[in-house]
Amino acid sequence: MAQAEPVDFVGADACKKCHTAEYEVWEGTPHHASFKEIHKNKKAKGILKAIGEKRMKRSETCATCHYSYIDGKARSGPSCESCHSPAQEWLETHNDKKNPNNITDAISKGMIHSSMIYDIAANCMNCHGLANPKLPGDTAATMLDNDHPLNPNWELVEYSQGIVRHRFYPPNVTENQEMSDAQKSVYYLVGQAAALVSATEAISKTDHAKYNEAQNIRIDKAKSTLELVSGKVPEAAALLAAPTADNGRAFGEAIRGKDFTAEVGGMLPTKYK
Numbered sequence: 001m002a003q004a005e006p007v008d009f010v011g012a013d014a015c016k017k018c019h020t021a022e023y024e025v026w027e028g029t030p031h032h033a034s035f036k037e038i039h040k041n042k043k044a045k046g047i048l049k050a051i052g053e054k055r056m057k058r059s060e061t062c063a064t065c066h067y068s069y070i071d072g073k074a075r076s077g078p079s080c081e082s083c084h085s086p087a088q089e090w091l092e093t094h095n096d097k098k099n100p101n102n103i104t105d106a107i108s109k110g111m112i113h114s115s116m117i118y119d120i121a122a123n124c125m126n127c128h129g130l131a132n133p134k135l136p137g138d139t140a141a142t143m144l145d146n147d148h149p150l151n152p153n154w155e156l157v158e159y160s161q162g163i164v165r166h167r168f169y170p171p172n173v174t175e176n177q178e179m180s181d182a183q184k185s186v187y188y189l190v191g192q193a194a195a196l197v198s199a200t201e202a203i204s205k206t207d208h209a210k211y212n213e214a215q216n217i218r219i220d221k222a223k224s225t226l227e228l229v230s231g232k233v234p235e236a237a238a239l240l241a242a243p244t245a246d247n248g249r250a251f252g253e254a255i256r257g258k259d260f261t262a263e264v265g266g267m268l269p270t271k272y273k
Contacts, residue, residue: 163273
């Protein structure tokens with residue numbers, strides 16, 4: 001299975017023009033700092049050698065998750081488009097403020113809007129689960145054998161509501177708002193849905209024991225969590241029966257705006273990354 005070519009982004013500076021507060025949050029994150037740091041790591045150099053590549057910033061494998069490419073070159077670490085999708089096709093439409101349907105039209109062209117919780121969670125889970133669809137299974141196995149990190153317990157709320165949180169929503173667009181526990185309960189469940197789909201797809205890539213052990217941990221955790229709500233949310237039962245992206249999205253939509261603290265409140269993190 002060949003490694004896919006890196007996808008060109010327009011770059012975070014194009015987003016900064018309107019999303020200045022979000023950009024400033026990004027500047028303070030490990031995603032931003034990693035561009036100047038990660039390629040110097042001795043472990044990273046060992047992984048590169050093992051997969052037959054020499055320079056991390058020129059590596060098509062590393063570009064899958066670690067870099068934002070512009071004009072064929074790594075220009076930053078993971079950035080806006082890493083979560084919201086490459087913007088070349090939809091940025092102009094998104095920026096057309098004269099169009100009352102600019103958001104929905106941009107979504108139709110590929111933008112992953114902040115309201116599309118499942119799709120954003122899937123992007124997080126694919127990279128943090130070493131399970132990106134563009135990453136061949138044998139390459140992932142070699143990376144893991146050479147100490148590439150894989151935390152099978154990576155959890156969406158714990159990471160998304162920490163240093164990377166950028167929730168500048170009306171009516172107070174100047175405040176980086178914290179989630180309520182009810183909102184966190186939805187994110188927690190959607191994160192587990194994305195983990196289930198990601199790990200189920202990843203486990204078929206390779207028969208590598210260590211890799212599959214990690215993916216099975218992700219699957220088991222997600223299933224046990226989703227079973228807690230499957231009795232009251234039919235879409236959860238459907239997702240458990242068939243872990244697909246479409247079923248994950250349907251589940252996310254079914255629980256939007258609801259409160260599941262009774263079911264998962266005790267699982268919510270009290271500290272954030």
